[in-house]
Amino acid sequence: MSDDIPEPQAVCHPITRSAIFLVATVGPEKDHADTVRSWCGDVAALVRAIGTRAPVANLSCVVGFGSDVCERLFGAPRPASLHPFKEVRADDRHAVSTPGDILMHIRADHMDLCFELASQIMEKLDGAVTVVDEVHGFRYFDLRDMVGFVDCTENPSGRAAESFTSVGSEDADFEGGSYVIVQKYLHDLKAWNALPVEKQELIIGRKKLSDVELDASVKPSSSHSSLTTIEEDGKEVKILRHNMVFGRPGSAEFGTYFIGYARTPKPIEQMMDNMFIGRPPGNYDRILDYSRAVTGSLFFVPSAELLDDLADREPSAGK
Incomplete structure (x- = not known):
């Protein structure tokens, strides 16, 4: 990032072996909002204090805020592209x-x-928020998802990752921020694993073992990789x-926690339209015959500098 653009939160940090996703709602009282702003x-400081115990373990926490609470907590202006999911x-x-x-992405x-950071965070927020979803995730073998295919293959890296995820001068009050959409998917693994590998590969659009993308001559337009490829100009x-x-084998719960960061929600929303409605309509993502979304939320992730400054920002402040 250039020197005059605020430093982002840990959005572009490498994928780690473990994660905890906490989604919470803020209580209705003024002191609830005050507690959150102070936090x-x-x-x-919490991340630094706990992270020093194992400096090479890459501890981080990305914090985002939803549309319904943004102005109540911090006043105007609000991020230009923030809206309900x-x-x-x-x-x-x-x-x-x-x-x-x-959203707290730990x-x-x-x-x-x-676990320690999540515990310390919840102690700070005790009484001010209610956790409505908590997922403890783990990296599965060589970055594979629960259906057995390598995930996050097409992630940008380096400066490209920053350019695709960081808000720029188009929304000057929120430069260095990002948008993030989360969805929790549950899979019918029994039905999925009953499919021949070749059928699975046509649904995903990649080879299962090698992760090589299928040739365009055989890859269906309804494949997951086709429908989640977005182009502009x-x-x-x-x-x-x-x-x-994530999962609980004893309860036959097998899931994937989708979390996608972007400079604007638009490309992720287009991907969801393509997957659920189809491109064209009816040509939907066949992975949805075996997977269902049980949560969905959109958040704005302020820059690291702005997150720290929010502690002193009053709801009546702004332009």
């Missing part, structure tokens, strides 16, 4: 919208660090995924 100034429904396929005022190579628009798997 914003504590996050970086857009539900998508087509036949029995449904990208649901679920409550969420705050990452490290050791789950004990994630002839150029591909990337998003940054930090997906994790």
